Amino acid sequence: MxxxxxxxxxxxxxxxxxxxxxxxxxxxxxxxxxKYGCGVAACGACTVHVDGEAARSCSLPLRSVAKAAxxxxxGLAASTALPAGQLHPVQDAxxxxxVPQCGYCQSGMIMTVAALLDKNASPTPGEIDSxxxxxxxxxxxxxxRKAIQSLVAKA
Amino acid sequence: MKRxxxxxxxxxxxxxxxxxxxxWSAGFDAQAAALAGTGTGxxxxxxxxxxIGADDVVTVYVPHADMGQGTHTALAMMLADxxxxxxARVRTExxxxxxxxxxxxxxxxxVLQGWQLxxxxxxxxxxxxxxxxxxxxxxxxxxxxxxxxTGQGLRxxxxxxxxxxxxxxxxxxxxxxxxxxxxxxVVSHPPSGRSARFGELAADAATLTAPxxxxxxxxxxxxxxxxxLPRLDVPAKVTGEMQYGIDLSLPDMLHAAVRSAxxxxxxxxxxxxxxxxxxxxxxRVVKLESSVAVVAKSxxxxxxxxxxxxxxxxxxxxxxxxTRTHFDQQARMLADGKASSVHRSGDAEAMLKAAPADRxxxxxxxxxxxxxxxxxxxxxxxxxxxxxxxxWAGEQDALGSKAALAASLGLAADKVTLHALPIGxxxxxxxxxxxxxxALVAEIAKVVSPRPVKMIWTREEDFAQGAYRPAVSTYIxxxxxxxxxxxxxxxxxxDLAGPGRREGYQIPxxxxxxxxxxxxxxxxxxxxxxxxxxxxQHAFYTECFMxxxxxxxxxxxxxxxxxxxxxxxxxxxxxxxxxxxxxWAKPLAPGAARGLALVESFGTIVAHVIEASLGADGSxxxxxxxxxxxxxxxxxxxxxxxxxxxxxxxxxxxxxxxxITIEQGEVVQKNFPDYPLxxxxxxxxxxxxxxxxxxxxxxxxxxPGLPPVAPALANAMFAISGKRQRILPLTAAx
Ligand code: FES
Ligand code: FES
Numbered sequence: 101m102x103x104x105x106x107x108x109x110x111x112x113x114x115x116x117x118x119x120x121x122x123x124x125x126x127x128x129x130x131x132x133x134x135k136y137g138c139g140v141a142a143c144g145a146c147t148v149h150v151d152g153e154a155a156r157s158c159s160l161p162l163r164s165v166a167k168a169a170x171x172x173x174x175g176l177a178a179s180t181a182l183p184a185g186q187l188h189p190v191q192d193a194x195x196x197x198x199v200p201q202c203g204y205c206q207s208g209m210i211m212t213v214a215a216l217l218d219k220n221a222s223p224t225p226g227e228i229d230s231x232x233x234x235x236x237x238x239x240x241x242x243x244x245r246k247a248i249q250s251l252v253a254k255a
Numbered sequence: 256m257k258r259x260x261x262x263x264x265x266x267x268x269x270x271x272x273x274x275x276x277x278x279w280s281a282g283f284d285a286q287a288a289a290l291a292g293t294g295t296g297x298x299x300x301x302x303x304x305x306x307i308g309a310d311d312v313v314t315v316y317v318p319h320a321d322m323g324q325g326t327h328t329a330l331a332m333m334l335a336d337x338x339x340x341x342x343a344r345v346r347t348e349x350x351x352x353x354x355x356x357x358x359x360x361x362x363x364x365x366v367l368q369g370w371q372l373x374x375x376x377x378x379x380x381x382x383x384x385x386x387x388x389x390x391x392x393x394x395x396x397x398x399x400x401x402x403x404x405t406g407q408g409l410r411x412x413x414x415x416x417x418x419x420x421x422x423x424x425x426x427x428x429x430x431x432x433x434x435x436x437x438x439x440x441v442v443s444h445p446p447s448g449r450s451a452r453f454g455e456l457a458a459d460a461a462t463l464t465a466p467x468x469x470x471x472x473x474x475x476x477x478x479x480x481x482x483x484l485p486r487l488d489v490p491a492k493v494t495g496e497m498q499y500g501i502d503l504s505l506p507d508m509l510h511a512a513v514r515s516a517x518x519x520x521x522x523x524x525x526x527x528x529x530x531x532x533x534x535x536x537x538x539r540v541v542k543l544e545s546s547v548a549v550v551a552k553s554x555x556x557x558x559x560x561x562x563x564x565x566x567x568x569x570x571x572x573x574x575x576x577x578t579r580t581h582f583d584q585q586a587r588m589l590a591d592g593k594a595s596s597v598h599r600s601g602d603a604e605a606m607l608k609a610a611p612a613d614r615x616x617x618x619x620x621x622x623x624x625x626x627x628x629x630x631x632x633x634x635x636x637x638x639x640x641x642x643x644x645x646x647w648a649g650e651q652d653a654l655g656s657k658a659a660l661a662a663s664l665g666l667a668a669d670k671v672t673l674h675a676l677p678i679g680x681x682x683x684x685x686x687x688x689x690x691x692x693x694a695l696v697a698e699i700a701k702v703v704s705p706r707p708v709k710m711i712w713t714r715e716e717d718f719a720q721g722a723y724r725p726a727v728s729t730y731i732x733x734x735x736x737x738x739x740x741x742x743x744x745x746x747x748x749x750d751l752a753g754p755g756r757r758e759g760y761q762i763p764x765x766x767x768x769x770x771x772x773x774x775x776x777x778x779x780x781x782x783x784x785x786x787x788x789x790x791x792q793h794a795f796y797t798e799c800f801m802x803x804x805x806x807x808x809x810x811x812x813x814x815x816x817x818x819x820x821x822x823x824x825x826x827x828x829x830x831x832x833x834x835x836x837x838x839w840a841k842p843l844a845p846g847a848a849r850g851l852a853l854v855e856s857f858g859t860i861v862a863h864v865i866e867a868s869l870g871a872d873g874s875x876x877x878x879x880x881x882x883x884x885x886x887x888x889x890x891x892x893x894x895x896x897x898x899x900x901x902x903x904x905x906x907x908x909x910x911x912x913x914x915i916t917i918e919q920g921e922v923v924q925k926n927f928p929d930y931p932l933x934x935x936x937x938x939x940x941x942x943x944x945x946x947x948x949x950x951x952x953x954x955x956x957x958x959p960g961l962p963p964v965a966p967a968l969a970n971a972m973f974a975i976s977g978k979r980q981r982i983l984p985l986t987a988a989x
Contacts, residue, residue, distance in 0.1 A: 116535065116556075123555040127510075132502035133495020135679070137630050138714045142927040145630055173495035191493040198485065198893055201324070201901055203492030204630040204679025210493060225940075232935040235927065237630045237680045239904025241938035243897065 102166050106131070107175025117163035122146045124162050125172060133173035133207045137235070144234030147208035148172050149179070154215035154231075173207040176214060189251060190214045197247035201238035209234050213248055222252045305334055305412055307420075311440050311454040313338065313345045315409065324957045325894035328486040333406040333890060336479040337413030337472060340453070341440035347487055349675055406890065414469035416460070423459035424451055474888065483893030488677075500649040500676040501634045501711060508636070509538060511699050511710040512557035514564075515546040515720050518920035519781045520571035523547060531560035540564070541702045548699050554711050573779040573920040581726060581917060582621060585749045585776055589619070589730040594747040594772035597757055601768030606743035610734035616807045618800055621728035622792045622965075622983045623914035625785050626930060631679025632717040633692045637700035638707035643670045644697055645707075648685075649678030655687030663694045682905070683784035689722035691781075715925050722783025723915050725751035727776065729796045733766075739808030740819065743768040748796065749776040752789070759793035759962075763826050763855060764801065764819035780917060786905060787958040790856040794962030795969070795983060798852035802970040803979065812970060813839050813851060826853060829860045829883045829947055836945050837864035837881035844868075847878065850970030852963035857955035859886040863903070865967040868975060874986045875911060875972055877939040880964075885947040886956055896944045899960035903942055906964025908933035912984050 101112045106129060113128050120139075125131045125148070134157060137145030141159040148157045149171040171179045177188040187195070190210050200206045209232070216223060216231045223231065228248055236244070306314040315331040327347040335345045417437055424442040425432035428449055435444055443450035474481075491497040516522060528540035531549050536556035541548040547566045551557035607615065635648035644666060650656040653675035661671040678685060696710040712720065729748035736742045744766045750757060750773050760771050785791060805815035813834045820827035830853045834840075839849060847868040854861055866879040880903050889895050912931040916923045924930040944960075969980050 119555050123553065126502075127553045127555065130504070131495075132498070132504075135630070136501065136632065136711070138927050140714070140926055140928065143630065177494075187493070194493040195485065195489055198483075198489060198897065200489055200492040201897060202630070202678065202680040203488070203497050204499060206492055207495045229936045235630065235932050235934065237628055237682070237905065237932065239901035239908075239933075239938075240897075241904060241933075241935050242900050242942050244935070245938075 102162055104129075104162070104166060104170065105168070106170045107172060107178065108169075113162065115162055117161060119162050121148070121150075121157040121160040121162060121165050121170070125157060125170075131172050131174050135204055135207055137205070137208075142235075143205070143208075144212060144232075145205050145208040147211040147234065149176075149211060149215055152215065152218065154212045171211075173211060176211065188214060190217065190247075193247040193251050197243050197250065199240050199243040199247050201240055205234060205236045205238075206240075209236065209240075209244060213244070217248075217251060223248075305338070305409075305416060307416070307453050307457040309454045309457065311341070311344050311452050313340045313440070313453070315345065315347050317347050317349055324898060325486050325488070325891065327488060328484065329891045329894060330406050330409055331487065332479040332482075332484060334409040334413035336477050337410045337469075338417045339437040339439070339478070340413075342479060342484065344440060349677075410471055411469055414471050415465050418466050418469050419460040419463050420453055420456045422463055423456045427451070427456075427459065480888070480890050481892070483891055486894060497677060499631055499679045500636070500647065501631055501679070503636050503647050503676065503709060505636065505638070505647075505707045505709075507706050509550050509703055509706050509708040510552065510554040510557050511541075511548045511550045511696070511708050512554060512561040512713065513546050513548040513695060513699075513710060514561060514566060514716060515695070516568035516571070517719055517922070518568065518570040518573050518576075518779070519720075520573060520779050521545060521568040521920075522571065523566055524569050525567040526564060528564065530563040534560040534563065536560075538703070541699050543695070543698050546695060548695075548710070550699065550703055550708060554709070558713060570920050571779065576779060576920045577918050578623075578726070578916040581778060581780075582728060585621075585728045586619075588749060588774045588776060589728065589747055592747070594774040596770070597760055597773050598769060598771040601743070603743040603745040603768040603770035606768050607732055607734050607745055610743070614735045615732060616735065616800075616803055617730070617732040618803055618979075618981055619728060619730045620796045620799060620981045622724075622726065622795060623916070624726040624780065624782070625724035625791075625909055625913055626718060626721045626915050626924070627680075627682045627684035627783075627785060628718075628913075628927075628930065628932060629678070629680030629682060629684060632712045632714055633684075633720075634709065634711040635693055635696040636707055636709040637693075637696040639697070639700040639704040641705075642666075643672070644700070645672045645674070646693060646697065647674045647676055648693060648696075649676045649681070650687075650690065650693075651678070651681050651683070651685045652687050656685075656690045656693055659687040659690055660693050660697060664697055682786040683788065684722060686784060689781065689783040691720075714927070718915075718924050718926060718930065719922050720781070721915070721922070722781045724785030724791055725776075725778075725782040726780075726915075727751055727792055729792075731796065731800050733800070733804055735804065735808055739810055739815075741766045741804050743770075745770040745772075746796075747772040747774060748793075749774055750789075751776045751778055751782050757789065759789035759791075759856065760797075761855075762797055763853070764816065765821070766819070779920065780922075786902070787856055787961040790854065790958070790962040791909075791965075794852065794854040794856075795965045798854065798963065798966030799969050799979075799981065802850070802966070802973060806973070812974075816851075816853060825860055825885050825947075825949055826855065828949075829853065829862045829885045832945055832947050833862035833864050833881055833883035836883065836943060837866070837879070839864060846975065848971050848974035850967045850972070850974055852966035852970065854959070854962040854966075856959045856962055859884065859955055859959035861885075861899070861959045861963050863960075863963040863967040865964070865971045867968060867971040869972065875968055877907060877937075877968065879941040880907075880939050880943070880967075882942070882944045882960060883947060884944060884956075884960070885949045886959070887949055889946050889948070892946065895946065895956050898956040899944045900942050902958065902960030903964055904933055904938060906961040907937075907939070907968065910965035910968050910983060910985055911937070912986050914984050 104111045104113050125134050135145040137143035139158045141156040146158040150168045190213050315334050317327050331347045421432050421435045440453045531540050536552040537560045538550045549557045549561040638645045657673040661668045700708050727749045731746040733741045734743040805812040849866050851864045862883045864881045867875045867877045870876050973979050
């Protein structure tokens with residue numbers, strides 16, 4: 101049994117310590133908002149927050165995050181001081197900007213951006229590009245940029 | 256728009272109104288009702304297409320898969336607009352994969368309007384295409400058909416339902432229906448002040464006969480069509496709640512990881528299964544003809560155990576094939592001239608023979624295999640129980656895939672159920688012809704019956720077992736007249752798709768003598784339909800070669816093309832709009848240049864102007880893309896823009912860096928690190944999409960933004976360096 105803190109809740113997980121966090125979230129905790137895209141830290145679809153940092157959960161063995169506070173897309177809004185039921189500002193900007201197409205990459209995209217803006221409320225275009233290594237096959241990059249800019253302008 | 260007659264049928268469910276397109280046989284009405292009737296309580300099914308509940312909720316059944324094109328929203332808008340429904344109460348549901356929901360609008364589109372049948376459909380529907388009855392099996396998302404065909408049909412259903420609801424009110428109040436007005440899901444009678452909600456009228460309306468030729472609104476009367484309403488699918492896609500095929504969980508479900516013969520067509524020869532069985536959670540190893548599967552309690556356990564196996568596959572005799580042998584073979588085929596004609600006007604060969612050598616331009620182009628690389632890897636879930644197969648999967652063509660599956664397993668069609676789930680991108684990958692993953696999961700399900708099993712392909716397996724855009728080539732020659740205009744164009748191109756309808760080769764310019772010919776190539780590599788299908792290569796050939804002709808004639812590429820298009824034609828207007836919006840004539844900083852391309856595909860005309868420069872390594876840096884689009888009317892401008900933006904990014908990604916190569920018969924690329932998709936850092940800082948409102952028929956939008964991308968970029972690179980790049984990807988020869 102390994103104890104894991106996800107979205108503020110403690111879980112005792114009965115899984116191999118080598119099992120990547122991605123699959124623990126999806127299979128052991130039923131949190132399927134975090135997606136499998138490549139398994140080799142190359143696409144960002146599996147991005148979650150580990151102690152406030154964006155991290156690619158496909159490449160984090162369970163044992164390495166046992167003491168960490170993990171936040172997934174399902175707990176993103178609640179991880180801030182927002183009233184229950186309200187969306188995180190990044191999610192909100194995504195709706196306003198009608199960003200997703202198929203949507204599969206967007207959990208990872210939103211988690212990456214939320215962590216970025218948490219550290220740096222007004223990133224430059226260059227900083228945005230280098231923080232966002234996430235792949236989107238539907239090609240939503242232009243809208244992601246616009247949505248981020250709408251948040252930066254607000255800040 | 257051409258006036259059409261539509262047959263409409265009604266079917267009442269639990270005391271409400273049911274209306275839709277007349278089904279081919281009476282039994283389907285009841286079947287559709289039974290399937291959809293359970294959806295939202297006591298409601299009324301509108302013949303498989305729309306259901307109005309007593310609670311006023313209007314549910315539109317959409318026969319297309321949601322894979323990100325926003326069509327569910329657009330189609331619901333088209334129906335709701337004609338219905339005058341309150342948009343806040345409109346929902347969409349994916350129509351079940353059942354004959355009762357076969358997409359007749361799609362069939363109508365191709366049969367009656369003489370649209371060209373995309374080649375990927377030919378084997379689905381067989382040779383007797385004109386026979387309308389065959390279309391019962393169509394439920395396809397592809398060929399950019401949703402808004403063009405289905406949407407127009409749904410408008411008719413909406414209009415018919417509106418008139419039936421009004422008629423029901425007229426009878427109830429004993430007034431003339433002409434004195435009624437309908438707005439926001441309420442029918443009212445202004446003279447008496449009476450009104451009734453749709454939900455209150457639905458049951459009565461269901462007893463009426465559907466009008467045979469309901470009146471569609473004029474464009475100026477549209478309240479929803481033409482507006483960028485928030486898409487219905489977006490909220491669930493930002494909260495992580497959207498459930499794709501890969502997210503499915505069933506009671507008692509097992510998980511499978513698979514590896515199939517890396518040389519397509521190969522067979523499993525030998526395997527020692529013992530190493531896998533040592534791992535926790537592993538239930539069994541399943542040996543199949545061309546694959547091995549490990550079945551375990553979780554996917555990660557299955558995958559880890561599979562990695563410990565060393566299956567031996569044969570190569571089916573194709574172990575000597577490589578990208579080099581593939582293109583060498585094509586070069587021989589192009590050279591030996593044994594091609595069959597697809598289009599001929601004038602005598603191009605004679606004119607080329609007669610032309611002086613310095614007036615002849617010739618070139619060879621080639622494009623690589625491309626992988627779809629949708630972000631959601633291939634996956635599917637299946638359960639075999641009491642001789643019946645249930646499959647849950649994200650498929651673009653749920654009915655076709657279901658039929659193919661039944662055939663491959665030797666099951667009667669009614670023993671197979673397919674639940675179509677949302678897809679994390681498909682781009683032509685998940686159609687019936689290349690749905691071998693469904694047969695694979697079904698085989699595994701047979702072995703572990705009666706437990707359900709979810710199979711996920713690792714990204715590596717997804718790359719190895721793709722259905723790639725064919726790697727093909729062409730040889731073109733043209734003669735220029737004294738004024739520089741082309742007088743003759745002779746082309747032979749390789750097609751790997753085999754027999755069937757061909758598309759994309761047409762030349763839109765005024766060239767008097769044309770000889771277009773095809774030669775059928777061969778490969779053991781599985782090929783399929785990749786966003787925009789054959790247009791993805793033909794646009795590159797035709798539009799790059801046009802640029803070569805302009806250069807040989809010493810003319811500006813924009814003016815050269817424009818002068819070969821009839822004044823006032825849609826093509827010319829689109830080209831002019833793109834040039835104007837991109838400031839074609841305005842000088843750029845040294846080292847930067849513009850290129851353009853113009854392509855018509857799926858009923859839509861698109862011109863791109865791409866502004867680029869070259870990086871230190873010679874690779875293209877795109878600064879700005881300007882698109883001009885004529886797709887007839889635009890249902891949802893924001894979503895239409897998003898589709899074109901996405902197609903531009905996918906087109907750039909492919910043009911700049913994507914290629915699948917073959918060595919020793921196997922696909923070389925394993926995962927994203929060796930198949931570089933375009934990233935944020937390389938995405939153009941500026942994309943502008945301009946729509947040209949035209950009265951042309953509605954065209955598609957999911958695909959047409961893609962074909963002009965590669966040639967526009969290649970032409971920009973030529974404008975910068977004077978060096979012509981005739982091979983994709985553009986970085987290959989840099
Ligand atoms: S799945 Fe983790 S980065 Fe792709
Ligand atoms: S929205 Fe489909 S992959 Fe990004």
